Amino acid sequence: MTIRxxxxxxxxxxxxxxxxxxxxxxxxxxxxxxxxxxxxxxxxGDGTADVIQIAQGQKMAPNLVKLLGDDKITKLFHFxxxxxxxxxHAFGVMPEPxxxxxxxxxxxxxxTDRHGxxxxxxxxxxxxxxxxxxxxxxxxxxxxxxxxxxAASDVLYLHRLRxxxxxRLARENRTxxxxxxxxxxxxxxxxxxxxxxxxxIFAHS
Amino acid sequence: MTIRxxxxxxxxxxxxxxxxxxxxxxxxxxxxxxxxxxxxxxxxGDGTADVIQIAQGQKMAPNLVKLLGDDKITKLFHFxxxxxxxxxHAFGVMPEPxxxxxxxxxxxxxxTDRHGxxxxxxxxxxxxxxxxxxxxxxxxxxxxxxxxxxAASDVLYLHRLRxxxxxRLARENRTxxxxxxxxxxxxxxxxxxxxxxxxxIFAHS
Ligand SMILES: Nc1ncnc2c1ncn2[C@@H]1O[C@H](COP(=O)(O)O)[C@@H](OP(=O)(O)O)[C@H]1O
Ligand SMILES: Nc1ncnc2c1ncn2[C@@H]1O[C@H](COP(=O)(O)O)[C@@H](OP(=O)(O)O)[C@H]1O
Numbered sequence: 001m002t003i004r005x006x007x008x009x010x011x012x013x014x015x016x017x018x019x020x021x022x023x024x025x026x027x028x029x030x031x032x033x034x035x036x037x038x039x040x041x042x043x044x045g046d047g048t049a050d051v052i053q054i055a056q057g058q059k060m061a062p063n064l065v066k067l068l069g070d071d072k073i074t075k076l077f078h079f080x081x082x083x084x085x086x087x088x089h090a091f092g093v094m095p096e097p098x099x100x101x102x103x104x105x106x107x108x109x110x111x112t113d114r115h116g117x118x119x120x121x122x123x124x125x126x127x128x129x130x131x132x133x134x135x136x137x138x139x140x141x142x143x144x145x146x147x148x149x150x151a152a153s154d155v156l157y158l159h160r161l162r163x164x165x166x167x168r169l170a171r172e173n174r175t176x177x178x179x180x181x182x183x184x185x186x187x188x189x190x191x192x193x194x195x196x197x198x199x200x201i202f203a204h205s
Numbered sequence: 206m207t208i209r210x211x212x213x214x215x216x217x218x219x220x221x222x223x224x225x226x227x228x229x230x231x232x233x234x235x236x237x238x239x240x241x242x243x244x245x246x247x248x249x250g251d252g253t254a255d256v257i258q259i260a261q262g263q264k265m266a267p268n269l270v271k272l273l274g275d276d277k278i279t280k281l282f283h284f285x286x287x288x289x290x291x292x293x294h295a296f297g298v299m300p301e302p303x304x305x306x307x308x309x310x311x312x313x314x315x316x317t318d319r320h321g322x323x324x325x326x327x328x329x330x331x332x333x334x335x336x337x338x339x340x341x342x343x344x345x346x347x348x349x350x351x352x353x354x355x356a357a358s359d360v361l362y363l364h365r366l367r368x369x370x371x372x373r374l375a376r377e378n379r380t381x382x383x384x385x386x387x388x389x390x391x392x393x394x395x396x397x398x399x400x401x402x403x404x405x406i407f408a409h410s
Contacts, residue, residue, distance in 0.1 A: 081407055106406055115410070177399070180392035181406060187385035188407045194382070200405040201311055201386060202286055202393045205320070 002048040003152045005143075009061040010042075010050055016067055018044045020074040022158035023095065025083045026138040026151055032082075032193060037090040038138035040064060041151045045159035049152035053143065054090070061091060068095040076158040078102050078117045084189035094190075098182045101158060104165035107174045107181070121157050124164045129153055207253040208357045210348075214266040215247075215255055221272055223249045225279040227363035228300065230288045231343040231356055237287075237398060242295040243343035245269060246356045250364035254357035258348065259295070266296060273300040281363040283307050283322045289394035299395075303387045306363060309370035312379045312386070326362050329369045334358055 010016075022043040029035030036056060042064075043049040052064065067073065068087060077083050080100040088094050105115040112119070121127040133150035143151075169175045191201060215221075227248040234240030241261060247269075248254040257269065272278065273292060282288050285305040293299050310320040317324075326332040338355035348356075374380045396406060 079409060082409075102409075103406060106401075106404070110400070113410075174399075177392050177395060180389055184385055184389035184392075185407070187382050187389075190382060194379075195315070196311075199311070200408075201308060202390070203405075204284060204287075204307075205318075 001149070001152060001156065003148055004048065004050045005148060006050060006052045008052070008055060008058060010052060010063040010067070013063055013067055015044050015048070015050070016042075016073070018073065020045060020076055020099070020159060020162065021067060022076040022155040023068075023083060023087075024077065024151070024154040024158075025086045027086055028137075028139050030082070032085045032089045036139065037086050039143070039151055040087070041155045042067070043152075043155040043158070047156060049155050051143075051148055051151050056139070059091070065091050065093045068093045071096055074099055076101070076162050078120075078154070078158060078161075080185055081189050081192065084186055085192045088186075088189060089193055094186045096186055098185050099162055100182060100185060101161045101165060103181050103185070104162075104169060104178055107178050108165060108168035108172055117154065120161060120165075125157055125160055127157055129157075206354070206357060206361065208353055209253065209255045210353060211255060211257045213257070213260060213263060215257060215268040215272070218268055218272055220249050220253070220255070221247075221278070223278065225250060225281055225304070225364060225367065226272060227281045227360040228273075228285075228288060228292075229282065229356070229359040229363075230291045232291055233342075233344050235287070237290045237294045241344065242291050244348070244356055245292070246360045247272070248357075248360040248363070252361060254360050256348075256353055256356050261344070264296070270296050270298045273298045276301055279304055281306070281367050283325075283359070283363060283366075285390055286394050286397065289391055290397045293391075293394060294398055299391045301391055303390050304367055305387060305390060306366045306370060308386050308390070309367075309374060309383055312383050313370060313373035313377055322359065325366060330362055330365055332362055334362075 024041045026039040027035045027037050037054050040052045041049055074097050075095040076099050079102045080098050102115050105120050118129045118131055121129050133147050169178050229246045231244040232240045232242050242259050245257045246254055279302050280300040281304050284307045285303050307320050310325050323334045323336055326334050338352050374383050
């Protein structure tokens with residue numbers, strides 16, 4: 001596995017002449033107002049990943065933000081709802097258009113309620129992911145080799161997962177519903193930041 | 206209050222040269238697969254309403270369907286999620302574009318968790334609605350005068366409510382979030398019919 005490590009930003013976008021980029025983030029916790037962004041991982045889908053360490057209080061990352069804001073490039077996430085909120089809060093850019101493997105899994109793998117990244121990598125790709133580093137100190141000044149490897153592994157399979165899930169959505173005739181969900185996702189994330197994190201805004205009561 | 210009663214369909218669309226129509230439905234219960242559509246109420250926003258009784262097994266209502274399918278006319282609902290599912294299931298037409306007063310209320314009246322039609326009519330318009338007929342036999346061959354009046358009252362105030370809520374959304378800078386919710390609402394209703402009625406499709410787990 002090739003991991004390119006950077007501080008603050010990508011050096012350039014030369015690896016990202018692609019139509020889809022996989023993205024994940026690591027934070028100090030699950031509350032984007034409280035818990036800062038520590039790491040952004042991205043992959044062009046060729047089995048390599050860039051792991052970018054974000055400094056405390058960092059407000060700019062011009063190359064990364066340019067990539068996130070490029071509406072010709074689909075942004076692949078697993079549970080993008082969280083990463084979109086984190087990235088929008090940190091850099092003021094809302095990555096669009098989006099494909100979320102968790103939503104695609106929910107819409108197609110109706111035979112299970114296990115829609116974690118580990119579960120779908122295992123079932124759909126036969127790849128076994130370790131989640132041991134998930135709860136670790138991502139704000140550490142020096143990230144451990146295990147953390148870097150974990151961070152990278154969270155984006156390395158999203159392109160292949162998307163391909164499988166696109167096929168499942170088509171097979172079950174749910175492509176247009178998935179597309180509508182992906183289109184709404186940035187608003188769902190903004191509502192999280194605005195103060196509706198738990199509510200289902202579409203519920204009766 | 207002027208109520209025009211019809212069986213099966215509107216006689217014509219002459220009262221509906223409008224940019225927004227208020228719509229509500231009455232059914233035999235809350236499960237659109239089990240509980241049939243009994244009544245469709247609509248109002249052009251001039252203080253009058255059409256109450257249309259739908260027969261068991263009725264599959265067509267050409268004038269009504271034409272109105273519902275007219276994308277130049279905004280469809281005003283209170284908790285449109287339910288009515289959209291019912292109308293799509295009954296007639297195969299998805300009314301769009303949509304404005305939902307419950308969602309607009311959730312996004313603006315953050316000082317309360319009371320977003321019922323009765324609550325918002327009371328607070329925003331000073332109008333007191335009776336909900337006494339809400340749970341009644343809407344499949345009865347002859348609807349009572351109380352039922353007709355109740356059915357009509359559910360659409361008579363939606364235009365005025367929309368006007369107030371549009372102002373609140375603008376004041377709180379939440380118009381674009383509301384618009385995105387309204388745009389997603391037809392998909393949310395289709396997912397209800399497809400078998401995801403309770404799940405928040407955007408939830409982590
Ligand atoms: N309420 C929540 N519970 C668990 N994980 C959550 C969460 N909200 C956001 N997440 C994020 O969702 C990801 C896990 O998703 P899943 O459980 O489906 O595999 C985690 O990302 P990381 O693995 O990058 O830390 C975690 O940060
Ligand atoms: N789970 C639910 N609980 C209560 N009302 C529901 C519901 N799902 C749909 N509805 C509909 O939502 C409307 C009431 O909304 P509210 O409580 O916000 O005023 C009712 O319409 P009717 O008044 O036309 O019967 C009812 O049919």
